[in-house]
Amino acid sequence: MSERTYPSYTHPLWRRLLIGREAGVIALLVIIWLYGYSNIPYFGDTLTLTYILVDMTTVLLIALPMTLVIVTGEIDLSVASVVGLSSAVLGLLVQHGVGMPLACLTALVTGVICGVVNGFLVAYVGLPSLAVTIGTLALYRGIAVGLLGTTAVTDFPANWTELTSRVLGSSGIPTFMMVFVVLAAIFIALLHFSPFGRGIYDIGLSPEAAEFTGVNVQRTKMILFVLTGTLSALAGIFYTLRFGSARGDNATGLELQVIAAVLLGGVSIFGGRGKLPGVIAGVLLIGALSSALRLEGVTVNVINIIIGLLLVLSVLSTSLLAWVSDIRGSRARRHRVQRPTPTPSSVSSQ
């Protein structure tokens, strides 16, 4: 018995990096950035960079765990309501004289609890996440608005609200981005460089096979929903401090922005496919594009139309790519089939 050896990859590294959806998104981001830098007045300013990044921070934070949830084939629509609820909890506690550290911690714990409720219903009761999180979207938002009514709490200590707009030296990069970078590194390690992450993909591709292979499907889903709840609460604290205003209706509709960015970044809504670098590029692409268009005097409605079209095109491009490679494959095969094949008469006379 001869020992076979196997090449690790079918295609060389450059080709593997180029054919992914992530490559397209990252390339588009670079193109827009370069174009804006040289052609759009003020786009190259550090202040613009600060604005883009501060603007996108909430979406960036939530997109990290949302990617993992969507890769398992589930979805969490309640994230924006958790942002609102944690904002309301923070505001209410500050209003009643609770210190900032304890108030922030309580807001975070609120997010954890929201995640536990979602996770329990999806993973252990076995309900579809779409239905569960549509329900908790309304539930958490309702509680948030119930806590603060129509009022806004604005009396946050200035040294805390400043944190959100502080930048690193003269680079224009917000200091808070450091927190995001650390979190992104943790999530990339978790999804792409850990056994837990392999299990996430297995669940998305084939939940039954994952179960038979010993992946703890229930616990994995539970953990992911707790992570979306927690990071949504963190995003809620950031959102509140940035605008200096805690309201129950903060960030309404944000869940669709997050999901749009995740899909734009190359994650399949059916689960099992997608990478975090693509998602981060997707969020930044939306941020850079809307900023560039705004500087060019394009109205918000038109910007929404363009970003919507971009999302549809990006989803379409995946199908087109698959179609093209299919045609190329079958053409290559047809060339190979030209070899003479056994005919009935030549073989049956053996």
Next chain:
Amino acid sequence: MDSPPQAALQLAGVSKNFGPVAALRSGSLTVQPGSIHALVGENGAGKSTLVKIVAGVHRRDGGDFFLDGQAVDFGSTAESKAAGIAVIYQEPTLFPDLSVTENIFMGRQILGRMRRIDKATMYREAGKLFQGLGVHIDPRRPALGLSIADQQIIEIAKAISLDAKVLIMDEPTAALSGVEVERLFTVARRLRDEGRALVFISHRFDEVFDLCDAVTVMRDGSYIGTRPIAETTVTEMVNLMVGREVADLFPKQDTDIGDVVLKVEGLQSAGVFHDVSFTVRRGEIVGLAGLVGAGRSEIARAVFGVDRYDSGTVSMSGTAVPARNPRAAIRSGMAFIPEDRRKQGLVTDASVAENIAGVIRRGLAKGGLLTKAQENRAVAPWAARLEVKTSSLDAPAKTMSGGNQQKVVIAKWLATKPDLLIIDEPTRGIDVGTKSEVHRLLSELAGQGLAILMISSELPEVLGMADRVLVVSEGRLTADLTREQATPETVMHAATASSGSQEMAR
């Protein structure tokens, strides 16, 4: 072979590609009217693709296709039906809530006055069809609850009402009992005597020899040869199918049988299985035999912890294994290769490397981190040991043949260095060549001290491989036979034992 032009069905050099995959390179088949023609070949030989081209499901890429001497080219199943071709699939798809008669006349109901559907005439016609076939089915009953055998009869009745000249039956007997097979054969012979042409696809040689007049063998998408049944033998057919002599299909070697590894006591799950107790020892292959649906797979799934059970205990080398927890079962040294490879055994969209590393990856991670390189290093020796045929380790498992996929699943579990291997239908959907490779491997593993619990519906496989045969009937163990005691008769007798008479034939 020079066939007369009046053949009912004639295909010559037909090819079909799906993207880069050539499903059919050169398929040929000539069927005379008034005959039953067997089409045999390993899985993946191209039989199903050939049938689908005849049925109008796929359009051929090349080759000739004649019906009654006329060149034809079907773009849809409707065209094929209109030309007088009917295909009876292994599991027919009837509308369960409609009556048997409505199913037969679906889409072409008999109309009476004022274009109203004339049910009375339809029932009468359906009754006549069944009478002509010599079967007793109430034309008014709903299709829901009909056995697969009866559903096939409905499909045949439908074909005859369409006046089909060519009937193709794709593995019709796979899910039928002996009596049902006999009835189907009676119907088939009657249709042949009426002058229709029948194509019969089967893996069971005894049936081919019993029913058919001629046989065509396919291999690797190509036509290999056609023989009149009277002039061929099973050995010749197997050799044509495999392309080489299969020395020994079931080479189980004698091994030293050691201590008890798996001990199952009083395992019970309401309505599924009852009071199941058995042991598997080191170096022993225990076969779990029985009819489809007797509860064999369910017992295995409960032992491994993917299914729950009501009472009883499972222990590995004397230590109790908690219920409903596959992870605990894996830690205790169990490996489980399920029946449904594509849905349960593999993540077919994931790569070969990711699949083989599926269970061991938790142990591969260093400081919680796991890279592709680590994974590839760990899986390559296992892929090599099982001689998995793949271009690279990152190729998705779905591009491989059934036999290679099974090797990947086996590699995945052997990499865990298990004490017990539970394997459900080890060679289902695998070509004959790989089949004997798998058998040799199982025998080798038992020789190295692995305890193996093998579920199989193929009696020769059970009898050839197992040191001991446990027979399950209606959720109960009805026999525990040694290798010497196990014969087709003793196993089948225990497998068909009704719940009234459960004597343990120890």
